[in-house]
Amino acid sequence: MYRLWLTFAQAATVAVAVLFVLSTFRPEWLPLRNSQVAVVQQAPTTGPLPQAARVGSYHDAVQRAAPSVVNIFTSKEIRSPRHPLLNDPIFRRFFGEQLPDEAQRAASLGSGVIVSASGFVLTNHHVVEAADEIEVALADGKKLLAKVVGNDPETDLAVLRVSADNLPAITFGSSDALKVGDVVLAIGNPFGVGQTVTGGI
Secondary structure, three states: OHHHHHHHHHHHHHHHHHHHHHHHHOHHHOOOOOOOOOOOEEOOOOOOOOOOOOOOOOHHHHHHHHHHEEEEEEEEEEEOOOOHHHHOHHHHHHHOOOOOOOEEEEEEEEEEEEEEOOOEEEEEHHHHOOOOEEEEEOOOOOEEEEEEEEEEOOOOEEEEEEOOOOOOOOEEOOHHHOOOOOOEEEEEOOOOOOOEEEEEO
16 A cells, blocks of 8 residues: 555656646646637738828828727725834833724826737736736727736736727737838827827837
């Protein structure tokens, strides 16, 4: 019986070690549980980028991309730590009972972009980090609650999921067609007062 138990324990240890190594170095080899597939749209990758319909105007490009840009509103509870002297009986004798810790709510704002019509939104990790509540405001004024379904602090990216369908998802272009010196636009709504458009190269 002891040898059987020892064999089982060793097999379980080896299995856990193999699972740890795979999940650390080759997570794509493991089956995903409760995975959700997001369908994204991509523009054709052949040929040059389309020219602006009107020379000197980016209105058409902004009109196509702006509905996919959202405002992210987050809030979290912050508690100020209680000073250790407030627990001292001598201190309480002279200064009386102090009020308990007061919780305060901190809010932050940021921008995001809808990457899938099924409700996936891409934003920055620092915008949603440690947030208790996340709200996504669409370009048409509709507000939806969201939850974080993935994040990567090193690249400062986070993926949110909202419960909605048929959202105006952005169409991804091909980076192979881009060259240094091309005109680019940045559309955002970081302050929740309306979208802004910035141009550069």
